[in-house]
Amino acid sequence: KEMLNNFIKPGLQDLCVSRTSFKWGVPVDFDDKHVVYVWIDALSNYITALGYDPDGSSDLYKKYWP
Numbered sequence: 001k002e003m004l005n006n007f008i009k010p011g012l013q014d015l016c017v018s019r020t021s022f023k024w025g026v027p028v029d030f031d032d033k034h035v036v037y038v039w040i041d042a043l044s045n046y047i048t049a050l051g052y053d054p055d056g057s058s059d060l061y062k063k064y065w066p
Helices: 002-008 038-049 059-064
Strands: none
C-alpha cells in the first residue's frame, strides 16, 4: 500500500495503451491502424477481484485498496 501511494503521490501521467506495430489486440474505432493492448484489462482485474462495487465497496476492497 505504501509503495502504491508513493507512486501516485506525485501525480499520474497518461499511459499509451495502443500500438500500430502489430495486428493482434482490440481494434479501436477511431483509427484502423491502432489496436489496444489486450493486457490493459488486467488493470481492472485487480479491483474487481477484490469485489469493487461503486455503490458500496466490499470489505476486501476497503482492506487492500488504498
